[in-house]
Amino acid sequence: MAKVIKVENLSKVYQLGNFGTGTISRDLERFWARIRGKEDPFLKIGETNDRTTKGGSDVVWSLKDLNFEVEQGDAIGIIGRNGAGKSTLLKILSRVTSPTTGSVKVKGRVASLLEVGTGFHPELSGGENIYLNGAILGMRKAEIKRKFDEIVDFAGVERYIDTPVKRYSSGMYVRLAFAVAAHLESEILIVDEVLSVGDAEFQKKCLGKMGDISTGEGRTVLFVSHNMDAVTRLCSHAILLKNGCLTGYNNTSNIIDTYLRSDFGTTAVRKWEENGSPGNEIVKLLEVKAHDIEGNIKESFDIEDKVSVTIKYEVLKKGHKLNPAINFFNVNGINIFDSHQTTNPLFKQIIVPGVYESTVTVPNNFLAEGTIIIGVAVVTHDPFIVHFHETDAIAFNMVDKAINNLTRGDFTGSMPGVIRPLLDWQSVKK
């Protein structure tokens, strides 16, 4: 098969912090270095992009030395944690921004769908917006005209086609926008998590359409998602990014396995250094751990056991009511539930400085099997302030031994669902 994308030594640097009065002097220094033919003094080679630790310089390598090739007709999933560089890679591939070093070579037209409905004008009608959006995505007018009916049909908004899109429901808006993009005649389609919008039925339709595009029409699809289900269904191969580096390029199931093990397997406890910890001048995060009710830190729990998560943080300044909060995510990125500490009377008062530990315990027979990713935060409710919010703080596995398990009984098949609570059933013979 012919190669359609070739990425060589691709790197991208971002500057952290604010642009302000300090920036212009640095720009001048950079300019001066370039005139003398020297290296950029602010790019320190060799630092990785780990956003949890503070680096030595205020630039960050969002992507570092990426090399890969994509063949025609492939559907490639790009996965990785938040901040791994997925979106940056897509932005470079779709030419929204340019790389700092290295190059990407592409054969054929590229259409990117980093957001649905880019350039939709609220005052214009659905029909007018199809033309406008199509042209923005790179279609010629004649091409749009030819496909107009097909697009309207796919979106299912025929009745509203002469209505300004500002009167559309958000669902209709998304349908119309995706319909335009799905009918692009480009050789390469780049899609960023746009499927997280729209209802389930439409999502299915979109996935189906994208599947057709790659398998049926021989076009190449690059797809970023946190939804492992969608990636598995759609993509033959996947690329795993970690801290801006490419850590794997293989068939999808292998990569997803690696991803889950490497990124989420062994982080049931995490501590932060004094100066690198999330937080502000009021409160700082020190430690997050998952443990059983006896306090033993564990990386896997039986779904029949209780799971506790403890957040340790230091209050530095008096004067705020503080509430610790926690998010539970599964590997598909679904937020299973959130919990805020609301019952402890201490936390209805202003908290005095000191080190605190807050523990929340999830009942047994409640979480479903699989990896659980924990996000922690400390917030003030009124006025609402987020002192820190560390998503992906720790992760642990819920294991279903599948024998004599209360929630599944003798049933041995797969049990879907994001939670698996043990519920009370009552049956009587009537």
Place this chain on the structure above:
Amino acid sequence: MNNLTEETWDIEITGKNSLFDLKLKDVWQYRDLLLLMVRRDFVSFYKQTILGPIWFFVQPVITILMYTIIFGNLAGIPTDGVPKPLFYLAGTIIWNYFADCLTKTSTVFRDNAGMLGKVYFPRLIMPLSIVFSNLIKFAVQLVLFIILLAFYWGKGALIVPNALILLFPVLIILIAAQGLGLGMIISAVTTKYRDLAFIVSFGVPLMMYTTTVIYPLSEVLQKYHNYSWLIKLNPVTAVIETFRYGFLGKGSFSWELLGYCILITAALLVTGTIIFNRVEKNFVDTV
């Protein structure tokens, strides 16, 4: 080894590109988008209004009314013997076209950051669409000017259009290129440092007084002969004076001034395009 195995690529994305690669071919491929953008601007301008495109008339009519009262009658600035409203309208529509192109282009990256950060198309399309959208507005206002011209001509005012009226298309290109070129230079600088945007917001209205919108060049030559080069320095001056001279037969036209204007305009346009193309690659990261 041998060149036969070397593959051909349609697009190459790198961090650097040549200074003079202006991607004009790309722009041509996206010409439909340019048309649709212009249509969008025009249609969305008068959606949900009762008067619709008539609003294009309102602004210049009220402006020349004010100018006639304040500058013409109160301050008593002469107008080369041309009926005052006609004199002001000639200057105003040209100045407004320039000012609109300039101010809108100078904030083009910021105004469209949402869209430009999500999809690629030749960025030059955006400022070009501004120039063409405003050209429609200018055309509508030109109709107003012709009507007023016919009105005063009918009343027997001394108006003698001459052959220089044929330069009109050139003047339009010049004024559009000036707004576009200067706007692109400013837009490139303001993506990172917004300071210049503030200067534009109060500087452009003030800049109007450095060109011959509310007074004729002849008056400046007469009163401040030694400093008249300041007014001539502004490339808009040559356009307005030539326009007035062609349509109304009054004004200070000289080929030298027009030649200077063409040179400056070309310089602005080329510099603007080059800077714009350099900035557009990475502006998403800094805007």
